[in-house]
Amino acid sequence: MVGRIGLLIAGMGGVLVGAELPVKEVVLYKNGIGYFQRVGEVRPGETARLEFKATEMNDVLKSLTVLEEGGGKVTGLRYDSSEPLARKIAEFPFRLGERQPITGLLDQLKGARLEVRLGSQAQSGRIVGARQVPGDEKRPEREEVTLLLDSGELRSIDLSGATGLRLTDPELELQLKDYLGRVAQGRSLEKRSIYIDSADAKSRRLVVSYVIPTPVWKSSYRLIWRASGEPLLEGWGIVDNTTGEDWKNVQLALVSGRPVSFISRLYEPRYVGRPTAELPEEQAAAPVVYGGAVEDLRERRADKPGGVVGGVLAAAPRPLARAAAPAVPAMERMEVASSVAPEAQARELGELFEYRFATPVTVRKDESAMLPFVQEKLSARKLLIYSEMGSVNARNAAEITNSTGKTLDGGPITVYDSNAYAGEALMETLKAGDKRLISYAVDLGTRVTTQLGSSRDMIREIHVRRGLLTTRSALQETKTYTIRNVDAKAKILVIEHPVRPEYKLVNQKPAETTASAYRFEVRVAPAGTEKFPVIEERVYESTIGLTNLTPDVLVSYVQNKALSEAARRQLERIVELKKQGADADRAIRQTEEQINELGRDQERIRQNLRSLNEVSGQQTQVQNYARQLAAQETQLATWRDRLAELRKKRAALESELNAAIEKMEF
16 A cells, blocks of 8 residues: 555656647637647656546547657556446445544454543554444443453443544554545546657657637627728637646637537446456355156167267257457558648638637636727628517618628627617528628507408319319418508518418419518508509419219309310210209109198008998998099009109219219329
8 A cells, every 4th residue: 555655646646747739729619618729848748738628538539639749659648537326435445425423433343453542641452343322311422432451351432522533443544534535536536647758869849739628708799981982891700728737839720600510428437337247166055855766768769969868858068169368460550640821811711711810819717808800891781670579660770691702600790870770680500601690679650450361262274084073272361561661762661471382383483482480572662652552462272072062063163264165065965964863852752742741642642541441321422532542543543653663763863973973084
């Protein structure tokens, strides 16, 4: 243990004499990552040291590159390791819990020698146990330790009167100190060090680069309308130095874009659970109970391994294969140099865009800075914009075309007009040559109202196939914008009309279209009023079986102008057959009603006949009823024949209708 402590002290001494590599270049990104490059001279036999926050180590270990200029060789990298606190203290024979009393620790050290100082006296012995004694009316709660003294006496000592405790076992004392040191280290958020060793016997120049988490750099703009000519755009980059180290005369660059970045847990040691495996001969043999034989199988013994011997199945021998250890190839060192060629201008970096400042920048630790990265004329024009967001007033706006040749990172814009503050806006990232609308104030001199017109359906197409009639209809809606300009100057208003996926424009052509809106430009005269109608239509289909349509409904389709002459004749034939079928159905219902009515009359006559047969002298009336029944039977037979003919005709019409519908297609 003493040897390890000595090595620890020697290692700490090496850290103190490590060479420092100052920061020379910083590149800040929009994804919360900063690229740093350090350059410095390292003397012979000296170790370069880099310091980082513990939270930065994962990114450093993922991205660190080292280039040794002059042909030297880096022999290794070392860093302060991090291990979970639970593993750091797992090997100790005791634990210290939250708010644990001293007796909780002493009770875990049973058998250890302890010296208890009570004023000028001291008692020493081996710990038998320790506990908290509950209080009562006479004495408050207290802590006690029981010691086995050298004399063999067991003595309980009240620790409330103790002025000192000391573990007299030096090794146990070192263990306790080591335990407390590891707990403190696990709780600490101090910096971690990386050491770069080299076997070179002469001074060398090291270039080290890496990425670590940094605050996102921010951009803000000033759009300045001047009396004449194009407006001026001024852009500022806001950077924050939270690294805990001064950036002195560094080459600074700001990158617009969001490259993919993630955290990979490389700093914290990982442990993988492994299965437990044992050879069969290392297991204790269990007793085997053999059963009695029911048949002599010795004559039928198997001659090959795995046969049956003496009523017991003999297992075939299993040779234990030993896999040869694979040869481990020698590791080759691969140099990776990461650098950015310095340029004093903006440039494209693939999908990213970089602003590199020509002169070195100084930003002290825990300070921030505003750095101008663009100040150029810009193509822009003044407009009004109306988006119908709960206000009747349009907004003062500007249409900005990025004519700077540079990507403009997204951020707030403060607008100045006629040397006065005019309002503020937000702008998304704007690529070179792209265009954006920004609104920065409410125009109280322009009012816009809207009115939704009535809708109407129009059948555009009619198709029939396999007895199904399909129509394509259009539903039209009109939205009229009424624009009132009360100012004595002409204005250009951009109306943002929402895009509806199922609708298309009929009467207007937008100046441009976004993902969610059409943009129409309307010129409004001084103190004038303009009406701007926007007509949209939605086309939809509906399908219904021809057999389910009445002749009246079919007639409405026959009269539709979208129908061809051939299709109209086919539909007219269907209408005629349906009308004939309807007439036949009506005749059938009338005949059935007449038959039913005649049947009810016959039943009445039969009841009268039964009544008259029981009364004498009514023969004349009985004969009259009999003649009526005979006449009705003749009429009934005639109607039944007619009903049969009507039903036959209806069936023929239905068959003809079905055949016509089946053949129809247009």
